Amino acid sequence: MEKRAGLEGLMRRSLEGDKAAYAELLRETRRLLGPYLARRLSFESEAEDLLQEIMISIHRARHTYDGKRPYKPWMYAIAKFRLRDYLRLHYADQLRHAEDISGLEDILADVVTETGISYESISGEVLKLPERQAAILQLMHQEGYTSKEVATKLGMTESAVKVAAHRAYKVLRQKLER
Amino acid sequence: MRDFELLVAELANDASAIEPAPHPFLLSLKLIGIAGVYLTIALALSGVRSDWVRAFGQPWFVAEIVALLMIFITASLSAALLSFPDLHQKRGLVFAPLWVFALFMIVVSLAWIADDPPAALPEHSFQCTSCIILVALLPTGWTFYTLRKLASTHHQWAGSVALLSAFSVGALWLRLQELNDSIVHVVEWHYLPILAFCLVGLWMGRWLLKW
Numbered sequence: 236m237e238k239r240a241g242l243e244g245l246m247r248r249s250l251e252g253d254k255a256a257y258a259e260l261l262r263e264t265r266r267l268l269g270p271y272l273a274r275r276l277s278f279e280s281e282a283e284d285l286l287q288e289i290m291i292s293i294h295r296a297r298h299t300y301d302g303k304r305p306y307k308p309w310m311y312a313i314a315k316f317r318l319r320d321y322l323r324l325h326y327a328d329q330l331r332h333a334e335d336i337s338g339l340e341d342i343l344a345d346v347v348t349e350t351g352i353s354y355e356s357i358s359g360e361v362l363k364l365p366e367r368q369a370a371i372l373q374l375m376h377q378e379g380y381t382s383k384e385v386a387t388k389l390g391m392t393e394s395a396v397k398v399a400a401h402r403a404y405k406v407l408r409q410k411l412e413r
Numbered sequence: 414m415r416d417f418e419l420l421v422a423e424l425a426n427d428a429s430a431i432e433p434a435p436h437p438f439l440l441s442l443k444l445i446g447i448a449g450v451y452l453t454i455a456l457a458l459s460g461v462r463s464d465w466v467r468a469f470g471q472p473w474f475v476a477e478i479v480a481l482l483m484i485f486i487t488a489s490l491s492a493a494l495l496s497f498p499d500l501h502q503k504r505g506l507v508f509a510p511l512w513v514f515a516l517f518m519i520v521v522s523l524a525w526i527a528d529d530p531p532a533a534l535p536e537h538s539f540q541c542t543s544c545i546i547l548v549a550l551l552p553t554g555w556t557f558y559t560l561r562k563l564a565s566t567h568h569q570w571a572g573s574v575a576l577l578s579a580f581s582v583g584a585l586w587l588r589l590q591e592l593n594d595s596i597v598h599v600v601e602w603h604y605l606p607i608l609a610f611c612l613v614g615l616w617m618g619r620w621l622l623k624w
Contacts, residue, residue, distance in 0.1 A: 249428055250430065250431055250433060251430050252428070252429050252430030252431075254425045254426065254428055255425070257424070257425045257428040258421050258422070258424075258425040261421045261424060261425070262421065265417060283416075283417070286417070287416070287417065287420055290417075290420060290421075290424060291420075291424070292564075292624075294424045294427070294428070295564065295624065296498055296563075296564035296624075297428075297431060298431050298432065298433055298434050298563075299433075299434050299496075299497050299498055299563050299564050300433065301433040301434075301436070302433070304499075304501070304502050305502065308499045308502055309498055309499040309502075312498040312499040312500075312566050313498045313564075313566065315566070316498065316566035
């Protein structure tokens, strides 16, 4: 109860122009929102970016809070709103970059470690690939790991490893055909 | 962590004294008051239906007008609440237009049953919808302008309820102005289009009330 009164009090003082109270309130808000966002997002960097966005939203909407009602529901309402927005954009983006599922059915059944090209002959091109794709090809073709083992090693799903390998092959094929 | 401290410093530096937004009850009273004055002026300019004394002697007509008035009041209140991120912590009141709309539908259904033999259909049709749209334009603009100053986290619902409030002003004006007793016509060309515009409001809210 004392904490609650504290947050409301800080916000009331902030609305009166007390900058120190406002900075303290934002730090308290971060302390509350940190674990809330961490539970809902996979990466720490994502949570940190979104947290900063929420802080800016709180700042822009602070005139809609009068200091007379509980602060937390107001603050969480803004946080949920921004989180929903973020996830909507995130998944829309993922859908845009997703492979056609019918294409994937063929890829996933393939044995991705047998490509008919020796790794050594194309290692120079492999190193020019994005870091994750290069690491996958290196593990599979130079060190002889299976896609399942690579997945475990890199903390990915086996399907994701196969898809990444498939994309890398596509790029390599195009380069070698030139 | 360092980035966050920088952001805090930046926001705190920008945080000068600020006047909190008015209470949603006060805000909705303002919306209702302005729309009330507008409706009175519109009726004064266009004239009230010539048989208004007879019309107000009919219980179903009175019930319909009262229900429409209640939709307008509750929709204005709900729009004001929806423009606060936390609905001003009065979630129950936000849904009031739904209950009143259900009551309105019951009233209209009973009026339809009571319309026996049915009143003659007027010769015009879509002109009524056009008139409602024209009269609702100003309240729509004013309501959206007011809501945009706040920070809705339910912008689609806020847009829909704002249009319900504005269009109920148009519907009230037409019902009090038009010399017509056909409930079939009223449902078809007055009230069903309002429902359609509530759907348009979902889209408008998404674009106009986003922040």
